[in-house]
Amino acid sequence: EIVLTQSPATLSLSPGERATLSCRASQSISRYLAWYQHKPGQAPRLLFYDASNRATGIPARFSGSGSGTDFTLTISSLEPEDFAVYYCQQRNSWPITFGQGTRLEIK
Amino acid sequence: QVQLVESGGGVVQPGRSLRLSCAASGFSFSNFGMHWVRQAPGKGLEWVAVISYDGSNKYYGDSVKGRFTISRDNSKNTVYLQMNSLRAEDTAIYYCAKEHPGISHFDSWGQGTLVTVSS
Numbered sequence: 001e002i003v004l005t006q007s008p009a010t011l012s013l014s015p016g017e018r019a020t021l022s023c024r025a026s027q028s029i030s031r032y033l034a035w036y037q038h039k040p041g042q043a044p045r046l047l048f049y050d051a052s053n054r055a056t057g058i059p060a061r062f063s064g065s066g067s068g069t070d071f072t073l074t075i076s077s078l079e080p081e082d083f084a085v086y087y088c089q090q091r092n093s094w095p096i097t098f099g100q101g102t103r104l105e106i107k
Numbered sequence: 108q109v110q111l112v113e114s115g116g117g118v119v120q121p122g123r124s125l126r127l128s129c130a131a132s133g134f135s136f137s138n139f140g141m142h143w144v145r146q147a148p149g150k151g152l153e154w155v156a157v158i159s160y161d162g163s164n165k166y167y168g169d170s171v172k173g174r175f176t177i178s179r180d181n182s183k184n185t186v187y188l189q190m191n192s193l194r195a196e197d198t199a200i201y202y203c204a205k206e207h208p209g210i211s212h213f214d215s216w217g218q219g220t221l222v223t224v225s226s
Contacts, residue, residue: 036152044144044213046212050210087151095168096142096168098153
């Protein structure tokens with residue numbers, strides 16, 4: 001099973017600041033990684049698939065990058081609605097696995 | 108627009124069974140693989156199972172293998188999760204999710220249904 005480790009566990013920032021979230025895989029997963037945003041009481045929302053392909057309706061302030069074992073989700077300038085939990089997910093091999101999440105909170 | 112509506116959750120005793128349903132609309136259901144993903148209270152997301160567009164292929168997470176069965180009825184645009192031998196650790200919100208075309212990333216999710224396993 002491929003283990004995804006996200007860091008940091010919690011990120012405290014202010015609106016307007018830049019956020020950088022990391023996801024590291026226990027073995028190479030090529031570019032087969034997605035990022036999701038999850039707010040309490042809502043369904044998760046796909047942000048990026050296959051590392052850097054922006055999903056429909058995702059603002060340009062979000063960007064995804066990486067390949068192999070190291071991946072990054074960047075939010076260039078935080079908006080109030082961006083504060084949520086973010087998960088990465090790999091589809092390189094079964095079983096599909098998620099990272100444990102990064103909580104992005106308002107400082 | 109894509110809509111996924113889960114149902115069938117509730118409170119069930121350990122060792123008993125429950126069947127979840129996910130009714131889909133707004134897309135060509137029979138062309139897409141479908142998944143179940145769960146979130147235990149205070150925990151992260153955990154992938155549970157997948158079924159291919161035609162039902163011919165199924166895979167399961169290790170924690171549910173042998174106890175849960177995923178199925179689909181393309182005539183009813185519905186995917187199911189039969190959960191047997193339930194344990195306290197199966198307590199979670201269960202989401203169904205639609206695959207992005209051709210790949211196992213999830214571009215649409217339902218709102219989830221809560222399953223509580225407790226005596």
